[in-house]
Amino acid sequence: MSSWVQIAPGVKRRVAVDGEKLMVVEVRFEAGASVPTHSHIHEQATHVIEGQLRFRRAESPDVILEPGQTMHIPSNVVHSAEAVSACTVIDIFSPPREDFRAKT
Amino acid sequence: MSSWVQIAPGVKRRVAVDGEKLMVVEVRFEAGASVPTHSHIHEQATHVIEGQLRFRRAESPDVILEPGQTMHIPSNVVHSAEAVSACTVIDIFSPPREDFRAKT
Numbered sequence: 001m002s003s004w005v006q007i008a009p010g011v012k013r014r015v016a017v018d019g020e021k022l023m024v025v026e027v028r029f030e031a032g033a034s035v036p037t038h039s040h041i042h043e044q045a046t047h048v049i050e051g052q053l054r055f056r057r058a059e060s061p062d063v064i065l066e067p068g069q070t071m072h073i074p075s076n077v078v079h080s081a082e083a084v085s086a087c088t089v090i091d092i093f094s095p096p097r098e099d100f101r102a103k104t
Numbered sequence: 105m106s107s108w109v110q111i112a113p114g115v116k117r118r119v120a121v122d123g124e125k126l127m128v129v130e131v132r133f134e135a136g137a138s139v140p141t142h143s144h145i146h147e148q149a150t151h152v153i154e155g156q157l158r159f160r161r162a163e164s165p166d167v168i169l170e171p172g173q174t175m176h177i178p179s180n181v182v183h184s185a186e187a188v189s190a191c192t193v194i195d196i197f198s199p200p201r202e203d204f205r206a207k208t
Contacts, residue, residue, distance in 0.1 A: 016149075021198035021199070022126060024174050043125045068153075070194075072121040090174075093126075
């Protein structure tokens with residue numbers, strides 16, 4: 001498990017699995033914290049463990065994800081997220097996010 | 105979300121995300137239920153949501169996974185799992201498990 005990295009105000013992540021084809025990342029949001037609109041070539045799935053997360057994908061209606069729900073973000077789809085309440089999610093990427101690896 | 109499929113006594117799964125490069129599968133175990141030793145070319149990560157899961161990987165000591173913990177299973181590594189208590193996990197695969205897709 002990597003160390004926590006602050007990625008936005010009230011949002012931090014740590015890498016749980018850094019594999020050959022997949023990466024699993026734990027992300028914690030304080031209530032009201034958000035990740036701004038972005039995209040990446042990596043396919044993503046976000047699974048909510050605790051709390052509520054408002055999720056936006058380009059050309060899709062907003063969705064509020066509850067614990068146990070999973071969102072799929074295909075490669076290059078623009079998306080953003082905002083914590084309705086304090087929440088913990090796991091983000092899954094394939095291929096792994098090389099930009100999430102600790103610089104050595 | 106696919107329908108639940110019974111995969112062993114006391115163990116069922118449903119596919120949450122069936123993507124291009126990744127698949128996310130929810131698996132529920134009754135206490136004491138197990139998945140026998142097996143392997144597959146698909147790289148896997150198992151994240152425990154609730155309960156305790158005893159996990160065995162070839163040539164590694166047994167581990168009891170608690171909620172919030174994640175296990176990495178590289179391609180072709182023989183593994184098995186047994187629920188110490190009733191538990192819910194998510195299994196992540198890359199590439200997707202074509203054998204988990206509903207036959208049409």
